[in-house]
Amino acid sequence: MKINDSDILSDTESILDLTALRDDTPGTAGRIHFNNAGCGLLPAPVLAAVQAHLELEAEIGGYEASALRADAVGGFYTEMARLLGCRPENIAFASSATHAYATALSAIDFRAGDVILTTRNDFISNQIAFLSLRKRFGVEIVHAPDSPEGGVDVEALTALARRLRPRLVAVTHVPTNSGLVQPVEAIGQVCRELDLTYLVDACQSVGELVVDVDAIGCDYLTGTCRKFLRGPRGTGFLYVSDRVLSTPAEPLFIDMYGARWTSAAAYTPVATAARFEDWEFPYASLLGCAEAARYASDVGIDVIARRTPALARTLRSALADIPGVTVLEKGRELAGIVTFTINGWQAQPFKQRLDAHAINSALSFREFAQYDFGDKDVDWCLRLSPHYYNTEAEIARVADAVGGLAEEAA
Structure with missing residues (x-):
């Protein structure tokens, strides 16, 4: 029809x-x-949120401003969770989608011979990251073929996943160079069936399409706030599933925000997706992102x-x-x-x-x-x-x- x-x-x-x-x-x-x-x-409420916090920082100090606006800062996690269909504890702030993606990749313990199964339409920075992992660790990169009508051939990807048992399945929901929408939910079903780690780049879909992380079935999902979400530049986010959070998975360079230094020779990662965050935040931009997510949900x-x-x-x-x-x-x-x-x-x-x-x-x-x-x-x-x-x-x-x-x- x-x-x-x-x-x-x-x-x-x-x-x-x-x-x-x-x-x-x-x-x-x-x-x-x-x-x-x-x-x-930027919609006017996003611009106003950023400007108001910068003015507050100038008036009373940066640390003091973030402490005073702690509830509003927490609103970023609440609003992003509402948009993605998860809990606020599953959300981490990032300086960009690429930063979020690299942080997620760093939490995967790649070894020589591991397979990354991806598509022919994955985002350029992701493809370069895979090549870097191949250079450093000797992983194998396999691209599932496209179907004749366009987009990844899910049956072919499924066959490759069953045969190769990849360490990671990585798919870009909507490529930067095309309006193609990849069947991320169908791929997620395959990954759950085979117990494979699944990473989705949703940079071009969050704020434009309905993105439900439970329906997708992904372990990690990354995105930016500056595109269809209409937030400020220099901002992004990472969704981390409960499945991942229940494991010891952590980013390669975890810092004092994501872990507690429990003794001179030990640390303990925090229980939430905050283990994927760093101490320093652009709080004005984060508050703008909270407003952008709220604005999209309200529209x-x-x-x-x-x-x-x-x-x-x-x-x-x-x-x-x-x-x-x-x-x-x-x-x-x-x-x-x-x-x-x-x-x-x-x-x-x-x-x-x-x-x-x-x-x-x-x-x-x-x-x-x-x-x-x-x-x-x-x-x-x-x-x-x-x-x-x-x-x-x-x-x-x-x-x-x-x-x-x-x-x-x-």
Whole structure:
């Protein structure tokens, strides 16, 4: 059954107060922000939370400010847990999704010959981390093949998992270079059946899609606050399952926040995901993240998860009708990232012309996605990523601008 995106957009617009949401988002006044997969525009309450805490630090001191706002600081864990469907004790703050991912990897006791089973669409920094582990420890990296319709072939991945018994299964929920949504829940069922450690990169899905860690069945899940969650930069989080927390698993470089120094020759990790955190926090940014998670929950992640992909599908359809434009997405389910190539243009000049139209976008290059872009035989593409506060009128303006540039190059 074909999805009627016009009905979805009309229905979600009737639920959301788009005028209020856009009033809360000053950046929408002067430009079309289709770079939410890079950084979402901060809503006013997030900006206010960050500014207010910085002012408090300036007034009374940093340590004193964090102590005074201890309850609000705890709100970060409560709000992220509400968004992910877990307990606050399962959440650790991180300086970025990559920091969270590396911290999780460091808690796994890799040995020579261990297998990391991943996909051909995993995030560039994750792939580089796997190569680093191979260089240092002699692990083997195995990439499960894609299905013909796009996305990992779950049956093939299952067969590899049964045969290889990997030390780690690692999947990126939504790649940075594509709107593909990987079947993370189906993969989680395989990992639970085979008792395999499962790490999910949810950097591009939290804040855009419904992400339920129990339904996914992951041991670790990482993400950022700056993208579709619309929080400040330099922030991320790590979910750690109860299954992991019941074991001695700990990051390689645990510090005084994550452990108690119990004697001159011993320490004991704390019982919660705080064992994956460091002592020093950017408290103003953390409070901004708490507000961003609260804001997303208050808007309604269910309605966001309907509207954002529908906006992206509408954009893909409009771009696909433009001669000289090739939309690159493949997959059974697609999220709010749209990637395409255009004949007759090089990467930077094309983006600069969109910048001149006050359209925010991003470029992806083959070095970001060696397997996926190799399969698609492209060296670069433009990435557009609308979010729930964007409008159909903005999509039409973007399509008109791309169409004009395509005609110019023809």
